[in-house]
Amino acid sequence: MQKILIIEDDNHINNMLKEFLENHGYLCFQAFSGSEGKLLIEMEHFDLILLDLMLPGISGEELIKDLVKKSKIIVLSAKNEIESKVNLLELGANDYICKPFDINELLARVKVQLRHQDTQQRQLHYKDWEIDIDKMTMIANHQMVELTSREFKIIELLMQYPQKVFSKENIYEYVWEDEYIVGDKTIHVHISNIRTKLKSTGTDHYIQTVWGMGFKLIE
Template sequence: MAYILVAEDELSINRLISKNLQLVGHHIVQAFSGEEVLQQVILEKFDLILLDVMLPKVDGFEIARQLEHTVPIIFITARTNLSDRLAGLGLGADDYIVKPFEILELLARVGAVLRRTQKQEKVFTHDNVSVDLLTRQVFFNHQEVPLTPKEYELLQTLVLNRNLALSREKLLELVWGYDFMGDSRTVDVHIQKLRKKLEWEDVIKTIYKMGYRLQTGKPK
Protein backbone atom coordinates (compact mmCIF):
# COMPACT_ATOMS: atom_id res chain seq x y z
CA MET A 1 0.00 0.00 0.00
CA ALA A 2 0.95 3.66 -0.07
CA TYR A 3 3.26 5.75 2.12
CA ILE A 4 1.19 8.78 3.15
CA LEU A 5 1.99 11.94 5.11
CA VAL A 6 -1.00 13.24 7.09
CA ALA A 7 -0.47 16.97 7.74
CA GLU A 8 -3.21 18.27 10.04
CA ASP A 9 -2.70 20.39 13.16
CA GLU A 10 -5.92 19.33 14.93
CA LEU A 11 -4.83 16.27 16.89
CA SER A 12 -8.22 14.51 16.89
CA ILE A 13 -8.65 14.89 13.12
CA ASN A 14 -5.09 13.81 12.43
CA ARG A 15 -5.57 10.72 14.58
CA LEU A 16 -8.90 9.87 12.95
CA ILE A 17 -7.52 10.14 9.42
CA SER A 18 -4.31 8.28 10.27
CA LYS A 19 -6.07 5.43 12.07
CA ASN A 20 -8.49 4.78 9.22
CA LEU A 21 -5.77 4.93 6.57
CA GLN A 22 -3.74 2.45 8.62
CA LEU A 23 -6.74 0.15 8.98
CA VAL A 24 -7.03 -0.19 5.21
CA GLY A 25 -3.31 -0.93 4.92
CA HIS A 26 -1.47 2.35 4.30
CA HIS A 27 1.75 3.38 6.05
CA ILE A 28 1.34 6.75 7.79
CA VAL A 29 3.57 9.55 9.02
CA GLN A 30 1.93 12.39 10.96
CA ALA A 31 2.81 16.09 10.88
CA PHE A 32 1.19 18.94 12.82
CA SER A 33 2.81 22.06 11.33
CA GLY A 34 4.05 23.31 7.99
CA GLU A 35 7.65 23.14 9.20
CA GLU A 36 7.23 19.45 10.06
CA VAL A 37 5.89 18.75 6.57
CA LEU A 38 8.88 20.40 4.90
CA GLN A 39 11.25 18.48 7.16
CA GLN A 40 9.53 15.15 6.50
CA VAL A 41 9.58 15.48 2.70
CA ILE A 42 13.34 15.96 2.88
CA LEU A 43 13.75 12.79 4.95
CA GLU A 44 11.18 10.54 3.24
CA LYS A 45 9.67 9.89 -0.18
CA PHE A 46 5.87 9.90 0.10
CA ASP A 47 3.29 8.58 -2.34
CA LEU A 48 0.73 11.17 -1.20
CA ILE A 49 0.32 14.07 1.21
CA LEU A 50 -3.01 14.89 2.87
CA LEU A 51 -2.41 18.57 3.51
CA ASP A 52 -4.42 20.90 5.72
CA VAL A 53 -4.46 24.40 4.23
CA MET A 54 -4.43 26.21 7.60
CA LEU A 55 -1.28 24.71 9.11
CA PRO A 56 0.69 26.81 11.61
CA LYS A 57 4.01 28.43 10.63
CA VAL A 58 3.83 27.49 6.93
CA ASP A 59 0.40 27.10 5.34
CA GLY A 60 -0.60 24.36 2.91
CA PHE A 61 -0.62 26.59 -0.16
CA GLU A 62 2.96 27.71 0.48
CA ILE A 63 4.03 24.09 1.02
CA ALA A 64 2.49 23.14 -2.33
CA ARG A 65 4.39 25.99 -4.01
CA GLN A 66 7.67 24.81 -2.52
CA LEU A 67 7.08 21.16 -3.43
CA GLU A 68 6.44 22.13 -7.07
CA HIS A 69 4.32 19.10 -8.05
CA THR A 70 6.90 16.57 -6.79
CA VAL A 71 4.38 14.78 -4.54
CA PRO A 72 0.63 14.18 -5.12
CA ILE A 73 -1.42 16.35 -2.73
CA ILE A 74 -4.99 16.29 -1.47
CA PHE A 75 -5.86 19.53 0.32
CA ILE A 76 -8.04 19.20 3.42
CA THR A 77 -9.60 22.40 4.68
CA ALA A 78 -12.57 24.08 6.30
CA ARG A 79 -12.53 26.73 3.59
CA THR A 80 -15.52 26.31 1.32
CA ASN A 81 -15.30 29.23 -1.10
CA LEU A 82 -14.59 28.63 -4.77
CA SER A 83 -11.54 30.90 -4.92
CA ASP A 84 -9.69 28.77 -2.36
CA ARG A 85 -10.52 25.58 -4.23
CA LEU A 86 -9.33 27.07 -7.50
CA ALA A 87 -6.16 28.32 -5.78
CA GLY A 88 -5.42 24.86 -4.42
CA LEU A 89 -6.06 23.12 -7.71
CA GLY A 90 -4.08 25.81 -9.49
CA LEU A 91 -1.08 24.92 -7.34
CA GLY A 92 -1.23 21.39 -8.70
CA ALA A 93 -3.24 19.66 -5.99
CA ASP A 94 -4.77 16.37 -7.10
CA ASP A 95 -7.94 16.88 -5.07
CA TYR A 96 -9.55 19.19 -2.52
CA ILE A 97 -11.81 17.96 0.27
CA VAL A 98 -13.77 20.21 2.63
CA LYS A 99 -14.33 19.56 6.35
CA PRO A 100 -16.40 18.00 7.71
CA PHE A 101 -16.16 14.91 5.53
CA GLU A 102 -17.03 11.23 5.74
CA ILE A 103 -14.06 8.92 6.21
CA LEU A 104 -15.28 6.70 3.38
CA GLU A 105 -15.29 9.70 1.06
CA LEU A 106 -11.73 10.53 2.05
CA LEU A 107 -10.63 6.92 1.51
CA ALA A 108 -12.28 6.90 -1.91
CA ARG A 109 -10.49 10.09 -2.93
CA VAL A 110 -7.18 8.77 -1.64
CA GLY A 111 -7.73 5.60 -3.65
CA ALA A 112 -8.57 7.58 -6.79
CA VAL A 113 -5.38 9.66 -6.57
CA LEU A 114 -3.25 6.58 -5.88
CA ARG A 115 -4.76 4.82 -8.90
CA ARG A 116 -3.96 7.81 -11.11
CA THR A 117 -0.38 7.84 -9.84
CA GLN A 118 -0.19 4.02 -10.02
CA LYS A 119 0.54 3.70 -6.31
CA GLN A 120 -2.64 1.83 -5.44
CA GLU A 121 -2.39 -1.90 -4.81
CA LYS A 122 -3.21 -4.01 -7.84
CA VAL A 123 -3.81 -7.35 -6.15
CA PHE A 124 -5.28 -8.01 -2.71
CA THR A 125 -4.53 -11.37 -1.10
CA HIS A 126 -5.86 -12.85 2.13
CA ASP A 127 -5.74 -16.50 3.17
CA ASN A 128 -6.38 -18.48 -0.03
CA VAL A 129 -8.19 -15.67 -1.84
CA SER A 130 -6.66 -13.29 -4.36
CA VAL A 131 -8.52 -10.31 -5.86
CA ASP A 132 -7.06 -8.68 -8.98
CA LEU A 133 -8.35 -5.11 -8.78
CA LEU A 134 -7.33 -4.33 -12.36
CA THR A 135 -8.83 -7.30 -14.19
CA ARG A 136 -11.69 -7.79 -11.67
CA GLN A 137 -10.81 -11.47 -11.34
CA VAL A 138 -11.08 -13.40 -8.09
CA PHE A 139 -9.21 -16.60 -7.29
CA PHE A 140 -9.61 -19.17 -4.53
CA ASN A 141 -6.75 -21.68 -4.21
CA HIS A 142 -5.51 -20.43 -7.61
CA GLN A 143 -8.82 -21.28 -9.27
CA GLU A 144 -10.91 -18.43 -10.67
CA VAL A 145 -14.19 -17.87 -8.84
CA PRO A 146 -17.14 -16.74 -11.00
CA LEU A 147 -18.82 -13.71 -9.45
CA THR A 148 -21.73 -11.64 -10.69
CA PRO A 149 -20.99 -7.94 -11.28
CA LYS A 150 -22.68 -6.94 -8.01
CA GLU A 151 -20.92 -9.69 -6.06
CA TYR A 152 -17.60 -8.39 -7.34
CA GLU A 153 -18.45 -4.74 -6.63
CA LEU A 154 -19.50 -5.66 -3.09
CA LEU A 155 -16.27 -7.63 -2.60
CA GLN A 156 -14.19 -4.76 -3.97
CA THR A 157 -15.92 -2.29 -1.63
CA LEU A 158 -15.18 -4.54 1.35
CA VAL A 159 -11.56 -4.96 0.24
CA LEU A 160 -10.90 -1.25 -0.28
CA ASN A 161 -12.49 -0.46 3.11
CA ARG A 162 -11.19 -3.51 4.94
CA ASN A 163 -11.19 -3.53 8.72
CA LEU A 164 -13.84 -0.80 8.70
CA ALA A 165 -17.41 -1.47 9.76
CA LEU A 166 -19.82 -0.67 6.91
CA SER A 167 -23.56 -0.39 7.48
CA ARG A 168 -25.97 -2.17 5.16
CA GLU A 169 -27.28 1.23 4.06
CA LYS A 170 -23.77 2.43 3.18
CA LEU A 171 -23.07 -0.76 1.23
CA LEU A 172 -26.33 -0.32 -0.66
CA GLU A 173 -25.33 3.24 -1.50
CA LEU A 174 -21.78 2.34 -2.58
CA VAL A 175 -22.60 -0.80 -4.56
CA TRP A 176 -26.18 -0.42 -5.77
CA GLY A 177 -26.47 3.37 -5.88
CA TYR A 178 -28.77 6.01 -4.43
CA ASP A 179 -31.72 5.09 -6.65
CA PHE A 180 -31.81 1.37 -5.79
CA MET A 181 -35.37 0.39 -4.89
CA GLY A 182 -34.59 -2.78 -2.88
CA ASP A 183 -33.87 -3.14 0.82
CA SER A 184 -30.94 -4.15 3.02
CA ARG A 185 -31.73 -7.87 2.66
CA THR A 186 -30.11 -7.58 -0.77
CA VAL A 187 -26.79 -6.95 0.99
CA ASP A 188 -27.29 -9.93 3.31
CA VAL A 189 -27.97 -12.27 0.38
CA HIS A 190 -24.87 -11.15 -1.52
CA ILE A 191 -22.71 -11.37 1.61
CA GLN A 192 -23.80 -14.97 2.13
CA LYS A 193 -22.93 -15.81 -1.47
CA LEU A 194 -19.45 -14.28 -1.10
CA ARG A 195 -18.84 -16.13 2.16
CA LYS A 196 -19.77 -19.42 0.55
CA LYS A 197 -17.81 -18.94 -2.68
CA LEU A 198 -14.64 -17.74 -0.93
CA GLU A 199 -14.98 -19.77 2.28
CA TRP A 200 -14.83 -16.49 4.17
CA GLU A 201 -17.39 -17.23 6.88
CA ASP A 202 -14.87 -16.02 9.50
CA VAL A 203 -13.40 -13.20 7.42
CA ILE A 204 -16.52 -11.23 6.49
CA LYS A 205 -17.73 -10.39 9.98
CA THR A 206 -21.29 -9.47 10.87
CA ILE A 207 -21.49 -6.27 12.92
CA TYR A 208 -24.51 -6.62 15.20
CA LYS A 209 -27.43 -4.37 14.18
CA MET A 210 -25.24 -2.54 11.69
CA GLY A 211 -23.62 -4.34 8.77
CA TYR A 212 -20.35 -6.05 7.87
CA ARG A 213 -16.59 -5.78 8.04
CA LEU A 214 -13.90 -7.56 6.04
CA GLN A 215 -11.49 -8.48 8.84
CA THR A 216 -7.86 -8.93 7.78
CA GLY A 217 -6.15 -8.10 11.07
CA LYS A 218 -6.89 -7.78 14.74
CA PRO A 219 -9.89 -5.50 15.47
CA LYS A 220 -8.94 -2.04 16.77
Protein backbone atom coordinates in the same frame (compact mmCIF):
# COMPACT_ATOMS: atom_id res chain seq x y z
CA MET B 1 2.85 -0.35 0.69
CA GLN B 2 1.89 3.17 -0.37
CA LYS B 3 2.96 5.96 1.96
CA ILE B 4 0.75 8.87 2.99
CA LEU B 5 1.84 11.96 4.91
CA ILE B 6 -0.89 13.65 6.96
CA ILE B 7 -0.12 17.33 7.64
CA GLU B 8 -2.85 18.46 10.03
CA ASP B 9 -2.49 20.42 13.29
CA ASP B 10 -5.70 19.08 14.82
CA ASN B 11 -4.53 16.08 16.86
CA HIS B 12 -7.92 14.35 16.77
CA ILE B 13 -8.29 14.59 12.99
CA ASN B 14 -4.67 13.64 12.35
CA ASN B 15 -4.81 10.56 14.59
CA MET B 16 -8.22 9.54 13.26
CA LEU B 17 -6.99 9.70 9.64
CA LYS B 18 -3.84 7.74 10.46
CA GLU B 19 -5.74 4.94 12.19
CA PHE B 20 -8.43 4.75 9.49
CA LEU B 21 -6.03 4.75 6.52
CA GLU B 22 -3.65 2.26 8.11
CA ASN B 23 -6.61 -0.06 8.67
CA HIS B 24 -7.10 0.12 4.88
CA GLY B 25 -3.53 -0.89 4.08
CA TYR B 26 -1.65 2.41 3.83
CA LEU B 27 1.50 3.39 5.72
CA CYS B 28 0.90 6.78 7.32
CA PHE B 29 3.22 9.44 8.72
CA GLN B 30 2.13 12.46 10.74
CA ALA B 31 3.09 16.13 10.87
CA PHE B 32 1.33 18.69 13.06
CA SER B 33 2.75 21.87 11.53
CA GLY B 34 3.82 23.10 8.13
CA SER B 35 7.46 23.23 9.22
CA GLU B 36 7.37 19.63 10.46
CA GLY B 37 5.69 18.53 7.23
CA LYS B 38 8.34 20.23 5.10
CA LEU B 39 11.11 18.54 7.10
CA LEU B 40 9.58 15.09 6.62
CA ILE B 41 9.14 15.66 2.89
CA GLU B 42 12.82 16.59 2.56
CA MET B 43 13.77 13.32 4.29
CA GLU B 44 11.31 10.89 2.72
CA HIS B 45 9.23 10.21 -0.41
CA PHE B 46 5.44 10.02 -0.03
CA ASP B 47 2.91 8.76 -2.58
CA LEU B 48 0.22 11.13 -1.30
CA ILE B 49 -0.02 14.09 1.07
CA LEU B 50 -3.19 15.08 2.94
CA LEU B 51 -2.68 18.77 3.58
CA ASP B 52 -4.55 21.13 5.90
CA LEU B 53 -4.29 24.83 5.00
CA MET B 54 -4.41 26.55 8.40
CA LEU B 55 -1.12 25.31 9.83
CA PRO B 56 1.32 26.75 12.37
CA GLY B 57 4.73 27.58 10.94
CA ILE B 58 4.40 27.28 7.17
CA SER B 59 0.88 27.54 5.71
CA GLY B 60 -0.63 24.89 3.46
CA GLU B 61 -0.70 27.30 0.53
CA GLU B 62 3.04 27.90 0.84
CA LEU B 63 3.76 24.17 1.09
CA ILE B 64 1.84 23.30 -2.09
CA LYS B 65 4.36 25.22 -4.21
CA ASP B 66 7.18 23.00 -2.89
CA LEU B 67 5.20 19.76 -2.94
CA VAL B 68 3.57 19.81 -6.36
CA LYS B 69 6.48 18.08 -8.14
CA LYS B 70 7.10 15.59 -5.35
CA SER B 71 3.73 14.01 -4.55
CA LYS B 72 -0.01 13.91 -5.13
CA ILE B 73 -1.83 16.36 -2.82
CA ILE B 74 -5.35 16.34 -1.38
CA VAL B 75 -6.19 19.57 0.45
CA LEU B 76 -8.32 19.36 3.60
CA SER B 77 -9.87 22.73 4.43
CA ALA B 78 -12.77 24.45 6.12
CA LYS B 79 -12.72 26.99 3.27
CA ASN B 80 -15.50 26.01 0.88
CA GLU B 81 -15.54 29.01 -1.47
CA ILE B 82 -15.24 28.12 -5.15
CA GLU B 83 -12.51 30.71 -5.62
CA SER B 84 -10.40 29.13 -2.89
CA LYS B 85 -10.76 25.68 -4.47
CA VAL B 86 -9.86 26.98 -7.92
CA ASN B 87 -6.78 28.80 -6.62
CA LEU B 88 -5.47 25.73 -4.84
CA LEU B 89 -6.04 23.46 -7.83
CA GLU B 90 -4.22 25.98 -10.01
CA LEU B 91 -1.32 25.97 -7.53
CA GLY B 92 -1.01 22.22 -8.10
CA ALA B 93 -3.28 20.42 -5.62
CA ASN B 94 -4.81 17.27 -7.13
CA ASP B 95 -8.03 17.34 -5.11
CA TYR B 96 -9.85 19.37 -2.46
CA ILE B 97 -12.24 18.18 0.23
CA CYS B 98 -14.07 20.46 2.65
CA LYS B 99 -14.25 19.96 6.41
CA PRO B 100 -16.18 18.39 7.93
CA PHE B 101 -15.83 15.48 5.51
CA ASP B 102 -17.12 11.93 5.34
CA ILE B 103 -14.24 9.55 6.06
CA ASN B 104 -15.36 7.07 3.42
CA GLU B 105 -15.52 9.80 0.78
CA LEU B 106 -11.97 10.76 1.71
CA LEU B 107 -10.88 7.12 1.33
CA ALA B 108 -12.45 7.01 -2.13
CA ARG B 109 -10.58 10.16 -3.15
CA VAL B 110 -7.32 8.74 -1.79
CA LYS B 111 -7.81 5.59 -3.87
CA VAL B 112 -8.50 7.64 -7.02
CA GLN B 113 -5.28 9.64 -6.61
CA LEU B 114 -3.16 6.57 -5.94
CA ARG B 115 -4.73 4.33 -8.60
CA HIS B 116 -3.01 5.93 -11.58
CA GLN B 117 0.29 6.17 -9.74
CA ASP B 118 0.04 2.53 -8.71
CA THR B 119 -0.49 1.52 -12.35
CA GLN B 120 2.56 3.50 -13.41
CA GLN B 121 4.73 1.80 -10.81
CA ARG B 122 3.98 -1.81 -11.80
CA GLN B 123 7.37 -1.91 -13.50
CA LEU B 124 10.48 -0.52 -11.84
CA HIS B 125 13.88 0.16 -13.40
CA TYR B 126 17.27 0.72 -11.79
CA LYS B 127 20.51 0.66 -13.77
CA ASP B 128 20.57 -2.85 -15.38
CA TRP B 129 17.65 -4.11 -13.30
CA GLU B 130 14.01 -4.31 -14.32
CA ILE B 131 11.19 -5.86 -12.30
CA ASP B 132 7.54 -6.48 -13.08
CA ILE B 133 5.58 -6.26 -9.83
CA ASP B 134 2.46 -8.04 -11.14
CA LYS B 135 4.40 -10.97 -12.60
CA MET B 136 7.03 -10.91 -9.83
CA THR B 137 9.81 -11.26 -12.39
CA MET B 138 13.27 -9.73 -12.49
CA ILE B 139 15.66 -9.15 -15.37
CA ALA B 140 19.23 -8.14 -14.53
CA ASN B 141 21.61 -7.21 -17.34
CA HIS B 142 19.29 -8.94 -19.87
CA GLN B 143 19.14 -12.16 -17.83
CA MET B 144 16.10 -13.55 -16.03
CA VAL B 145 16.75 -14.00 -12.30
CA GLU B 146 14.72 -16.58 -10.38
CA LEU B 147 13.78 -15.15 -6.98
CA THR B 148 11.61 -16.39 -4.15
CA SER B 149 8.63 -14.19 -3.28
CA ARG B 150 10.46 -12.74 -0.26
CA GLU B 151 13.67 -12.13 -2.18
CA PHE B 152 11.58 -10.32 -4.80
CA LYS B 153 9.93 -8.13 -2.14
CA ILE B 154 13.35 -7.11 -0.83
CA ILE B 155 14.46 -6.09 -4.32
CA GLU B 156 11.15 -4.28 -4.87
CA LEU B 157 11.59 -2.25 -1.66
CA LEU B 158 15.17 -1.27 -2.51
CA MET B 159 14.21 -0.26 -6.06
CA GLN B 160 11.32 1.90 -4.91
CA TYR B 161 13.67 4.08 -2.85
CA PRO B 162 17.18 3.54 -4.27
CA GLN B 163 18.81 6.31 -2.22
CA LYS B 164 17.38 5.22 1.12
CA VAL B 165 19.21 3.06 3.66
CA PHE B 166 16.87 0.34 4.97
CA SER B 167 17.56 -1.22 8.34
CA LYS B 168 17.01 -4.94 8.91
CA GLU B 169 13.90 -3.96 10.86
CA ASN B 170 12.54 -1.93 7.91
CA ILE B 171 13.06 -4.78 5.48
CA TYR B 172 11.69 -7.48 7.77
CA GLU B 173 8.52 -5.55 8.62
CA TYR B 174 7.88 -4.74 4.92
CA VAL B 175 8.51 -8.24 3.55
CA TRP B 176 7.21 -10.44 6.37
CA GLU B 177 4.63 -7.93 7.63
CA ASP B 178 5.55 -8.86 11.16
CA GLU B 179 7.60 -7.43 14.03
CA TYR B 180 11.36 -7.85 13.72
CA ILE B 181 13.16 -9.90 16.39
CA VAL B 182 16.52 -8.39 17.38
CA GLY B 183 19.42 -10.65 16.40
CA ASP B 184 17.49 -12.50 13.70
CA LYS B 185 19.83 -13.41 10.78
CA THR B 186 17.01 -13.84 8.24
CA ILE B 187 17.69 -10.61 6.35
CA HIS B 188 21.42 -11.33 6.01
CA VAL B 189 20.67 -14.80 4.67
CA HIS B 190 18.20 -13.49 2.09
CA ILE B 191 20.52 -10.68 0.95
CA SER B 192 23.34 -13.20 0.58
CA ASN B 193 21.11 -15.50 -1.47
CA ILE B 194 20.05 -12.60 -3.73
CA ARG B 195 23.68 -11.59 -4.32
CA THR B 196 24.56 -15.17 -5.22
CA LYS B 197 21.74 -15.32 -7.78
CA LEU B 198 22.82 -11.97 -9.25
CA LYS B 199 26.52 -12.84 -9.48
CA SER B 200 26.29 -14.25 -13.03
CA THR B 201 24.65 -11.00 -14.19
CA GLY B 202 27.51 -8.85 -12.87
CA THR B 203 25.10 -6.78 -10.77
CA ASP B 204 25.41 -8.41 -7.35
CA HIS B 205 27.37 -5.34 -6.14
CA TYR B 206 24.28 -3.16 -6.64
CA ILE B 207 23.16 -4.07 -3.10
CA GLN B 208 25.42 -2.18 -0.74
CA THR B 209 25.87 -2.99 2.95
CA VAL B 210 25.95 0.16 5.06
CA TRP B 211 27.70 -1.08 8.16
CA GLY B 212 25.82 -0.53 11.38
CA MET B 213 22.77 0.75 9.48
CA GLY B 214 21.43 -1.68 6.87
CA PHE B 215 21.28 -1.96 3.09
CA LYS B 216 20.78 0.32 0.08
CA LEU B 217 21.44 0.38 -3.64
CA ILE B 218 24.71 1.85 -4.86
CA GLU B 219 24.65 5.40 -6.23
